[in-house]
Amino acid sequence: MDQTTDARSPLAPLRRYWHPVEDSAAVGNDPVAVTLLEEDLVLLRSPGRIHALADSRSEASGDAYRAEDRYGLVWVALEDPVADIAPFPEYADDGFRSYLSVRSAWNASAGRFTENGLDVTHFAWVHPGALGDRDDAECPAISIDLTSYGFEYAYSRESLESPFAAGGRTIRSRTMHYLPFTRRRVLSSDAGHSVQFVTASPTRARQCKIWMIESRDHHLNDPIKPYIDFSRALLEQDRRIVESQRPEMLPVDLTEELHLRGPDQVALTYRRLLADAGIADV
Numbered sequence: 001m002d003q004t005t006d007a008r009s010p011l012a013p014l015r016r017y018w019h020p021v022e023d024s025a026a027v028g029n030d031p032v033a034v035t036l037l038e039e040d041l042v043l044l045r046s047p048g049r050i051h052a053l054a055d056s057r058s059e060a061s062g063d064a065y066r067a068e069d070r071y072g073l074v075w076v077a078l079e080d081p082v083a084d085i086a087p088f089p090e091y092a093d094d095g096f097r098s099y100l101s102v103r104s105a106w107n108a109s110a111g112r113f114t115e116n117g118l119d120v121t122h123f124a125w126v127h128p129g130a131l132g133d134r135d136d137a138e139c140p141a142i143s144i145d146l147t148s149y150g151f152e153y154a155y156s157r158e159s160l161e162s163p164f165a166a167g168g169r170t171i172r173s174r175t176m177h178y179l180p181f182t183r184r185r186v187l188s189s190d191a192g193h194s195v196q197f198v199t200a201s202p203t204r205a206r207q208c209k210i211w212m213i214e215s216r217d218h219h220l221n222d223p224i225k226p227y228i229d230f231s232r233a234l235l236e237q238d239r240r241i242v243e244s245q246r247p248e249m250l251p252v253d254l255t256e257e258l259h260l261r262g263p264d265q266v267a268l269t270y271r272r273l274l275a276d277a278g279i280a281d282v
């Protein structure tokens with residue numbers, strides 16, 4: 001299999017992971033062009049199967065890559081994947097209602113995008129009134145466990161009224177983080193469970209595509225538009241921060257950004273695991 005991504009590129013180790021590249025519904029019999037890790041691909045569907053090929057306009061080969069249809073997204077791995085596509089059991093669970101809430105392209109690295117979502121301390125500052133309160137920005141006690149796929153962390157906090165809280169008072173937040181760029185967050189309250197499946201793929205070093213799919217087992221007959229609008233507004237608040245972060249690539253040399261301590265232990269864990277997996281500056 002040819003390797004278009006420069007072997008010296010920080011993106012090269014990411015060829016061994018599954019990445020989301022397009023909405024399943026956007027891919028039919030006609031080729032759809034996408035870019036993954038600076039490599040131009042075409043996606044197309046034949047009966048019962050999805051295919052990902054090197055774009056013949058950029059390379060003389062028609063190499064086929066692994067492609068899978070999962071959770072309404074097309075996933076591609078450019079080399080033998082070292083991990084499975086992140087699980088999302090609620091998506092196929094009849095007790096949950098699932099829908100795509102956000103699809104976007106950011107001028108930010110996938111690492112920066114992903115780390116922002118792990119930052120427990122930013123809710124009060126970036127999302128005041130929605131996810132946090134500036135008068136009560138104290139960080140909850142967080143437990144972190146390393147897992148075969150990455151890590152998970154959990155904490156409880158009092159909630160503001162939000163679609164995620166769904167009328168519950170105390171939210172228990174449990175996040176499963178799948179290396180490199182996917183997380184599944186389960187928010188549990190008296191009302192039930194709200195799940196956010198958030199994933200990103202690097203199109204180029206400083207650009208990524210992102211998706212957020214939500215599931216919930218409560219308020220099943222509510223219109224989904226207010227939920228979608230809420231999530232989109234939050235991510236736009238995040239985008240303004242993340243797209244202006246420097247350096248643009250996430251430093252995994254832990255001496256480079258010295259403010260990592262205390263509540264930043266989740267980000268610290270993330271960076272350390274990326275480094276352990278041979279992934280740097282993404």
Ligand SMILES: [Fe+2]
Pocket residue numbers: 116117122126127234238
């Ligand atoms: Fe945020």
